Amino acid sequence: MRGVCERASKTQVCAESILILHLVCVGMERHGSLPKLLHTSLEDYHTQDSLVYEEVFFDFGTVEKFVQWRKQVGLLGTRLTAGNFRWKIIFITVHSKVNRRDLFAGKDESGGDVAMEVEDFMNCIFIPTLDKVVYASTLFMLTCGHLVAFEESYMAMKKAIMHLRPEYTIMFTAPDFISAVAKVFVVTYSIQVLIQGHDLLAIFQDLLNISMDLRMHADVIVFYIRGLLAPKAPFGARSRTLNVTIPPSIVGYRYSWYHTHRRPWGKALPIRCPKCGAIRPWSRSKRAQEGSHAKARAMAASECEEEVTNAKAQVSTCLGCRSEVRTEPLCDAYEIQGDKFSGWIKYTICAAEL
Ligand SMILES: [Zn+2]
Ligand SMILES: [Zn+2]
Incomplete structure (x- = not known):
């Protein structure tokens, strides 16, 4: 069995296998690096094979590049799925277009930016077999808030979530999102949820309360899909109660600081x-x-x-x-x-x- 579980003072510390996958649009300065911070925060609790960090640049701005991406992702998805991780945390770092609310997919032949509609973008980036990795994952969208500012792109994003079924999706609304403001959020998340095993929605408010920089900067949107099949048998007492007779359902919350x-x-x-x-x-x-x-x-x-x-x-x-x-x-x-x-x-x- 992967991972270690030990009793440390009063809290139970469980380190189940974790994958951190960072998908970065080619040519983007990385808006800081929350995924690396998450990885660093978790290293204390893990052995090398129970904590895996992957960073992949994507570019499917032309048909040829898309064919290449499909091949690359096919192999990547198969390899990551075989890892059978208990937690899959995926970050997408990408810009959105201010006026058309689309997301950048990469570069065209002459090096210009290529933008795609949100739903197409999501289906392209998570083309099989990476769709298996996003299923039941926790997905952080590190993009500027134009994505959720417009009804049209927000609805498209919601549709993509319902189709791809990450368990949690977290998005920020700031027009110019600076990921540095989410540092405290991510580190606390790693300890409270990924190590101590608290339910994310149950402690979401607490995470926000201590994220002092975040509250003035952006609203936070979280979607949760209940009733997905667990990626692998739950660990010890921390099992999620799954009832396959209940159809999956989705809830979404938007938190605004007043x-x-x-x-x-x-x-x-x-x-x-x-x-x-x-x-x-x-x-x-x-x-x-x-x-x-x-x-x-x-x-x-x-x-x-x-x-x-x-x-x-x-x-x-x-x-x-x-x-x-x-x-x-x-x-x-x-x-x-x-x-x-x-x-x-x-x-x-x-x-x-x-
Ligand atoms: Zn941006
Ligand atoms: Zn005045």
Whole structure:
């Protein structure tokens, strides 16, 4: 049996076999390297064959390159599947195109960037036999937030997740995501989930609470697919209760950090007042007065239940010129996890059977 399990002081330390696979778009500076940090953090608990790190550059920007990629991935997937890892942590480092929300697939003949629609991209990068590796894995998308900022690409990503079935998918919404802000998140994740065996969703909030840099920078989206077949027999008492009679289902949450002076409803206020230019001038946000801003209300009417979000609108006032900024929550159902000054809003953005 691979891996070691020992009792260290009070906590049970389990080191089951782990694969870290980093897929990097060719020509990208690597946005830092969270995957390497994860690997370093885990090394203390592992022997060489129970912790495997693979970094693969991808480029399927032309038909010829795609044929090559298919060959390469076929071998890679077979080799990694034979490893029979208990945990498979996959990172994709790639840029998304600002205006078209597509993801970069590589370079064309003349070295220009080639972008692909999200669903095509996901199906190409996880072409067989790498599809077996992504199944029941934990997938971190290290890409700028344009991927999830637009309904169209967000829906395409969701479709790809439902098809490829990683157990967890984690994404960040910052337009210019800096992976350095997720360092604490990744290290704590490695210890809490991969070593101590806590359930990721159960401790997600705790991971966010200590990730101080992350909260001002990006919302965090997590998808979870319940009811997948375990990659191998669960270890000891830490078994996941699997019931094959229950069809797999997916849930998705979006966590936004709110702060009364800076991020009412988790949406960052501008650093400067757009009217008078004062820096950080905002008062503590207050609930909007009923009947005010009739125009704004009419404009917000299009998407979701206008009444509900309007009833919850917050108004922040510039202490310099008294101009106001109005903020509303997303349409999705949510829970507040924090106090009246700051904390996290947990939106349920998806819940469906597969
Ligand atoms: Zn980018
Ligand atoms: Zn002002």
